[in-house]
Amino acid sequence: MVSPRPADRGVRRRLSVAVVVTAVVALLGSGAGLGAGPTGSAWADPIVPPGASDAVTSLAQANARAADATEASLDAEEQLGVRRGEADRTRGEADAAREVADAARAERDVAFTAVDQVSRAAYQGGQLDPLGALLGAESPQAYLDRTSLLDTISEENRVLVQRFLDATAVAEGAERDADARALDAERSAADAQRTADDAQRRKDDADREVAAAEQALADASPETLAALRRGGTTNFPTDIAGTGIAIEALKMALTQQGKPYLWGATGPSTYDCSGLVQWAYRQVGVGLPRVSRQQALIGIPVSFPDARPGDLLFFNEPVTHVGFYVGDGKFLEAPQSGDVVKVSEVRRSLSGVRRVVL
Numbered sequence: 487m488v489s490p491r492p493a494d495r496g497v498r499r500r501l502s503v504a505v506v507v508t509a510v511v512a513l514l515g516s517g518a519g520l521g522a523g524p525t526g527s528a529w530a531d532p533i534v535p536p537g538a539s540d541a542v543t544s545l546a547q548a549n550a551r552a553a554d555a556t557e558a559s560l561d562a563e564e565q566l567g568v569r570r571g572e573a574d575r576t577r578g579e580a581d582a583a584r585e586v587a588d589a590a591r592a593e594r595d596v597a598f599t600a601v602d603q604v605s606r607a608a609y610q611g612g613q614l615d616p617l618g619a620l621l622g623a624e625s626p627q628a629y630l631d632r633t634s635l636l637d638t639i640s641e642e643n644r645v646l647v648q649r650f651l652d653a654t655a656v657a658e659g660a661e662r663d664a665d666a667r668a669l670d671a672e673r674s675a676a677d678a679q680r681t682a683d684d685a686q687r688r689k690d691d692a693d694r695e696v697a698a699a700e701q702a703l704a705d706a707s708p709e710t711l712a713a714l715r716r717g718g719t720t721n722f723p724t725d726i727a728g729t730g731i732a733i734e735a736l737k738m739a740l741t742q743q744g745k746p747y748l749w750g751a752t753g754p755s756t757y758d759c760s761g762l763v764q765w766a767y768r769q770v771g772v773g774l775p776r777v778s779r780q781q782a783l784i785g786i787p788v789s790f791p792d793a794r795p796g797d798l799l800f801f802n803e804p805v806t807h808v809g810f811y812v813g814d815g816k817f818l819e820a821p822q823s824g825d826v827v828k829v830s831e832v833r834r835s836l837s838g839v840r841r842v843v844l
Contacts, residue, residue, distance in 0.1 A: 533822050533833075535716040542713045545702050549822040552692070552699035554806045556749045556758065559692035561777045562685035569681040573674040580671040583664040590657035597650035601643075696749050703824050711824055718821075718828035720744040722812060731770060731844050732796030736810045739766035739818055742827050747820045752776075757820040757827060759808050763798065766810070767842070774842075778808040785840040790832075793839045800838040811839070 532550035534543050703711070724740040726733055739762055748756035753765035760778040767774045775781050781798065782805045788797055793811045801807035809819030812829055820827045 533825075535713060538713060539710070541706065541710045545699075545706055545710060545714055545824070546822065548695075548699040548702040549824065550806075552695040552749055553758065553822060555688070555692035555695040557760070557777050557779065557806050559685070559688040560750060560760075561779055562681065562688040564776050564780065566678070566681045566685045569674070569678040573671070573678040576667065576671040576674040580664065580667040583660070583667040587657065587660035587664040590653065590660040594650070594653035594657040597646070597653040600646045601650050692749075699749075699823060706824075714822075715825045718830040720826060720828045722816075722818070722829040726795050726812065728795060730796065731767075731772060732842050734770045735763075735766040735772070735842070736796045736812065736818070738769040739763070739810050739827075740812075742766075743818075743829070745820075745827050747823050747825050747827070749823060759820045762818075762820045762827060763808050763810070772842070772844075779805045781808055782838055782840060785842040788839040788841050790836060790839055794841075796841075798840045798842065799832065799836055800840070801833065801835045803837050805837060807835075 532543070532546040534546045538546070706714075720743040722740060722743060724737055726736055726740070742753070742757065742762060742765075745753075746756050747758060749758055750761070751757050752761035757765065760776060760781055763778075763781060764774050764776060774784065778800060782800045785798070793799070795811055795813045797811045799809050799811050799817050801809075807819070809817040809830075811817045811832075815832050816829050817832050818827070818829050821830065
């Protein structure tokens with residue numbers, strides 16, 4: 487197994503726990519780096535060997551439905567984590583804003599008490615000065631708009647009144663901010679619940695499709711299974727020329743040739759397509775998203791004629807499959823259930839190429 491130097495790996499892990507890439511978050515349908523397939527435009531891609539029988543084609547189609555549903559389920563689960571994190575963050579912000587508002591109201595009440603004490607003393611002494619009028623107005627600021635209070639009271643009282651007015655303004659602003667953040671928190675919680683419902687629905691869909699595909703595999707004859715696996719090689723050389731993080735990840739992925747495909751698996755003994763890519767990059771200290779449609783948003787777009795070994799190839803629209811380009815029109819993939827990690831010819835359903843760079 488090829489492995490980067492320990493010191494290099496440590497640096498990369500410090501640099502990149504999630505994804506340290508030159509990120510161009512652009513949808514693959516925007517045109518940059520797309521279309522670009524070796525022989526034509528993309529379509530849904532059950533992986534069917536040339537000249538396959540109807541039985542093999544049917545089995546491949548069942549596999550494709552199961553793989554697509556699994557990718558969608560995993561994507562929804564990943565988005566659920568994001569939405570729940572956002573909900574937790576906004577709830578925390580709302581709680582903090584409420585504490586600030588509570589503290590501001592407390593400061594306003596202290597300031598009011600000081601003004602009230604002075605006013606009461608003036609009233610009890612028979613001196614109904616402007617402080618009394620202040621407390622009888624509909625609001626302190628409204629009173630100040632109509633009178634010259636601050637010009638007619640003593641400097642000491644002026645400080646007390648100004649403190650009260652300032653504290654009132656701060657308390658009102660903090661209250662508005664707390665209300666707005668509480669509304670944000672409610673919306674985030676609702677988003678998280680909708681995403682949770684969607685994730686459960688997609689998981690149910692995936693479970694049904696996987697069960698159907700597993701049954702189809704179990705019912706298939708040895709000849710059909712052998713035909714499904716036809717094509718590709720599991721002994722492609724691992725000594726790929728070149729340097730850089732993408733080449734290192736490719737070399738790691740090539741060491742997994744021959745290991746079985748399994749829906750939703752991320753190694754080290756079984757893989758699905760995006761699980762193999764994620765595992766390979768994890769070995770060189772870089773974290774990638776879990777599913778192919780999210781992996782298709784990282785790095786920089788490249789046209790297929792400019793692809794070089796280590797680039798990630800994506801298939802179908804929307805994206806449901808991914809592999810490593812190895813050069814000469816071939817790529818490394820975890821293709822489908824009943825097959826193993828191998829190097830295959832790039833198929834016509836190629837929809838995009840991305841290059842991960844540090």
